[in-house]
Amino acid sequence: MPDIPSAPVILGDEPGSFPHSVLAERHPAIIRQVRDAFPYGPDQHRALDALLASCTEGEIEPLPADAHDRDRWVAWGMDEHTGRSWFDVPWLWSESYFYRRLLQAVGYFTPGPWQGIDPFRPFKRAELDAPGTDEELAALDDLAGRPADEQDEALLHGSLWGNRADLGFRLSAEGATAAAAAPGLVADDSDALRSLLGASGTGTLCLVADNAGRELVPDLLLVAHLLARGRIARAVLHVKPHPYYVSDATTADVVDALRRLTGARGAAAAYGHRLWAAMADGRLAVRAHPFSCAPLPYQAMPRDLREEFAAATVTVVKGDLNYRRLVGDRRWPPTTPFAAVTAHFPGPVAALRTLKSDVITGLDAGTEARLSAAEGQRWRTSGTHALIQVRG
Numbered sequence: 591m592p593d594i595p596s597a598p599v600i601l602g603d604e605p606g607s608f609p610h611s612v613l614a615e616r617h618p619a620i621i622r623q624v625r626d627a628f629p630y631g632p633d634q635h636r637a638l639d640a641l642l643a644s645c646t647e648g649e650i651e652p653l654p655a656d657a658h659d660r661d662r663w664v665a666w667g668m669d670e671h672t673g674r675s676w677f678d679v680p681w682l683w684s685e686s687y688f689y690r691r692l693l694q695a696v697g698y699f700t701p702g703p704w705q706g707i708d709p710f711r712p713f714k715r716a717e718l719d720a721p722g723t724d725e726e727l728a729a730l731d732d733l734a735g736r737p738a739d740e741q742d743e744a745l746l747h748g749s750l751w752g753n754r755a756d757l758g759f760r761l762s763a764e765g766a767t768a769a770a771a772a773p774g775l776v777a778d779d780s781d782a783l784r785s786l787l788g789a790s791g792t793g794t795l796c797l798v799a800d801n802a803g804r805e806l807v808p809d810l811l812l813v814a815h816l817l818a819r820g821r822i823a824r825a826v827l828h829v830k831p832h833p834y835y836v837s838d839a840t841t842a843d844v845v846d847a848l849r850r851l852t853g854a855r856g857a858a859a860a861y862g863h864r865l866w867a868a869m870a871d872g873r874l875a876v877r878a879h880p881f882s883c884a885p886l887p888y889q890a891m892p893r894d895l896r897e898e899f900a901a902a903t904v905t906v907v908k909g910d911l912n913y914r915r916l917v918g919d920r921r922w923p924p925t926t927p928f929a930a931v932t933a934h935f936p937g938p939v940a941a942l943r944t945l946k947s948d949v950i951t952g953l954d955a956g957t958e959a960r961l962s963a964a965e966g967q968r969w970r971t972s973g974t975h976a977l978i979q980v981r982g
């Protein structure tokens with residue numbers, strides 16, 4: 591694979607750009623929503639006020655001296671970024687640090703009554719409990735009678751398009767669902783993914799999860815299906831060690847999703863019970879590695895995680911943020927080969943993502959030209975297009 595020239599790292603400093611709008615509008619909206627969702631006391635309200643002022647007009651401040659993960663954040667660049675505007679450091683860093691500070695503000699890490707209370711839980715629960723979820727689960731009854739190939743495709747696409755279920759995105763993407771009437775795959779390596787998964791039936795699938803609720807449920811269904819059909823022997827689900835980007839899945843969200851399935855009727859319940867049994871006998875494991883919430887690309891992953899992915903038959907990386915971290919959060923020309931920007935990854939890797947931020951690689955020139963002619967640059971962020979990309 592020839593070396594590719596690097597591309598500029600994305601910052602949030604350009605008014606009118608998508609990254610700028612996330613820092614200037616989405617983050618304040620998230621603070622508002624979290625504040626309204628809980629009966630917090632004066633300490634939390636004051637801390638949320640301070641975070642709002644800091645992230646919109648102030649500068650990056652270090653974590654408190656006694657923060658349990660201060661050393662980790664120092665290793666991840668905190669000292670270099672301290673004192674700078676949130677808009678002038680890498681956007682990926684700024685966003686991750688925002689969620690870390692938000693948890694600090696609501697007392698998530700502080701011993702006391704609010705410790706461990708997920709500030710995004712009401713939003714995640716509402717989605718899981720919504721009637722739309724019942725409809726999606728009921729559709730599994732029909733799927734059970736379909737030919738195997740059809741089931742494969744339906745469950746893969748369910749997991750892929752489930753990635754639109756991203757609560758942070760919905761805060762700033764009014765109308766995205768309506769516009770999604772004509773979704774399109776801009777890259778489709780699903781045959782390559784199928785042959786990786788079907789190769790021996792003895793392998794391990796690592797699935798790097800993204801959102802809870804209506805994305806995690808179809809991810810789990812896909813895992814259950816691959817285990818049941820003997821396409822893989824084992825699956826490892828990587829979730830976040832703490833709440834992140836509003837709806838990102840944690841272990842608690844996996845439990846909620848599994849309980850939602852086992853409590854459903856028909857085929858959905860059968861999937862749920864199979865997954866429950868797979869957890870019990872170790873065919874399905876959950877990991878919550880600290881690096882899953884790191885403000886850095888996967889190229890910088892630590893050795894233990896690298897070894898884990900290296901041992902997998904394939905790692906499936908879900909969602910927009912994970913894609914940014916996989917290929918690097920940079921202004922790549924869209925035709926930059928996906929295989930080149932993921933060459934650092936320690937084993938075969940597949941990205942399943944709906945497009946919700948500017949980063950894109952691996953398009954052919956004709957596809958890029960058609961998208962831009964039809965939509966300008968909106969296709970990059972609207973969430974109405976998706977991709978399946980594989981590097982074997």
Ligand SMILES: O=P(O)(O)OC[C@@]1(O)O[C@H](CO)[C@@H](O)[C@@H]1O
Pocket residue numbers: 612685753756758759800801835908909910911912914944946947
């Ligand atoms: O990773 P996900 O859930 O698919 O999407 C995350 C997202 O909504 O948040 C980021 C901006 O805050 C973008 O990467 C994307 O728009």
